[in-house]
Amino acid sequence: MGCCDRRCGLISGAVFGALVAVLGGILIPVGNIVIKDTVEKEAVIEPGTTAYDNWVSAGAVVYRQFWLFDVKNPLEVLEHGAKPVVMEKGPYAYKTRYLAKENITAFPNHTVSFLLPAGAIFDPSMSVGPEEDMVTTLNLAVAGAYTLVPKLFHPVLEMYIKNNNASLFQRRTVKDLLWGYTDPILKGTVGIFAPYNDTYDGPYNIFTGKDDISKVSTIDMFQGRKAVPYWNDTYCNMINGTDASSFPPFLDKKKPLFFFVSDICRSVSAQYESSQDLKGIQVYRYTLNEKTLAAPSINPDNQCYCKDLLSTKNCTVGGVLGVGECRDGTPVYISLPHFLYGTPSLTEDVLGLSPSIEHHFTYLDVEPTTGFTLRFAKRLQVNMMYGPSKVITVLKKVKDYTIFPLVWLNETASLDDETADMFKKELLSRVQLLGMVQKSLIGLGTAIFVLCMVGYCIMRRNKNSKIV
Secondary structure, three states, X not given: OHHHHHHHHHHHHHHHHHHHHHHHHHHHHHHHHHHHHHHHHHHOOXXXXXXXXXXXXXXXXXXXXXXXXXXXXXXXXXXXXXXXXXXXXXXEEEEEOOOOOEEEEEEOOOEEEEEEEEOEEEOHHHOOOOOOOEEEEEOHHHHHHHHHOOHHHHHHHHHHHHHOOOOOEEEEEHHHHHHOEEEOOOOEEEOOOOOOOOEEEEEEEEEOOOOOHHHOOOEEEEOOEOEOOOOOOOXXXXXXXXXXXEOOOOOOOOOOEEEEEOOOOEEEEEEEEEEEEEOOEEEEEEEEOOOOOOOOOOOHHHHHHOOOOOOOOOOOOOOEEEOHHHOOOXXXXXXXXXXXXXXXXXXXXXXXXXXXXXXXXXXXXXXOOOOEEEEEEEEEEEEEEEOOOOOOHHHOOOOOOEEEEEEEXXXXXXXXXXXXXXXXHHHHHHHHHHHHHHHHHHHHHHHHHHHHHHHHHHHHHHHHHHHO
């Protein structure tokens, strides 16, 4: 009777273990549904959700670090037509994007509009020197006028340049070059990023995800338009994806992320590169596609972005994007820092540049379950062009058209320890706890089943041995 009880007990234990393991297995799809529902609820951009609380405020502090290019041989360029030699000077750091979104307005079609206020506060602790540091760089007014003024009127431009004792290069403070100074030729404010303080980016109109979570944060309209009007092409004018601050949840690393960059007036894509650990949170790192600014011969999709045949030498030079039409006509060219991934001639025409993937690439670190961007580094370079002239004295020795780098910037932010702890506690902990319960039940049930079955087999063998 005792042996029978033990055998029955072991069989019952095995059945119980199997049932526990099966329960753990059943919890996997059930748990996935619970996780999906929880994330989708918290990812919607509406008051009361985790997404909204982080979205509406300034969130993590965003910094812009600037490196300006200091010309070391201005006289040789002017008098002998030498190639300019530059040396990077920086960083000069400013706290930006520290102001909360404004004019937030919800609409019945599950979209919300807002403005992003711009401001810059100098941070000396993160800078190599004060804003009053001097830099020798391209004369913005001379280079700009050279590009914009037809050759027929170059004699007039020459007169203005001479009357104001201007030259191809100028020496000014970091603060003036970045944020503006009164130019003697134009009699107005000129600066690489002027005006900036007290201005706004947008308005943006994005989907809240209330009716369709796969559309959350996706831009519906920018500045009241479904597409930008700058490129005279349906494809290039498309506004794709989000503003990169967040993406729809449950990322598939096989699919690229699309986002719109107002600084360059176009949409771009980033591809999965690797998984990273950020303060105990697993994130997917996405990097900008290296063909984003490539010449049409390498990336045919860029044909419609090539509108300046002079600077791109009939669209054969890759790595720069003329954004004059979306910058009030200012002849500005955007590239990656030090012309990373650009045509070799760009770094051959200006000496002293050293493109580096490690220091100059753009990346986004996105938490894959929620789609929240938790760390990023957006790196861009601002350039202008100058070229030869038979009329303008300061350009008579210049041999060819040159895309000259003015400054490159690193706009970066990362979640702090407090936000990381809150993120893990409020959202990820629920997901992890459910996963632990699932694994524990499967593991415990399997262990009970195996032990009971082993015990049962041993009893059977011992019984058979005694009979023999």
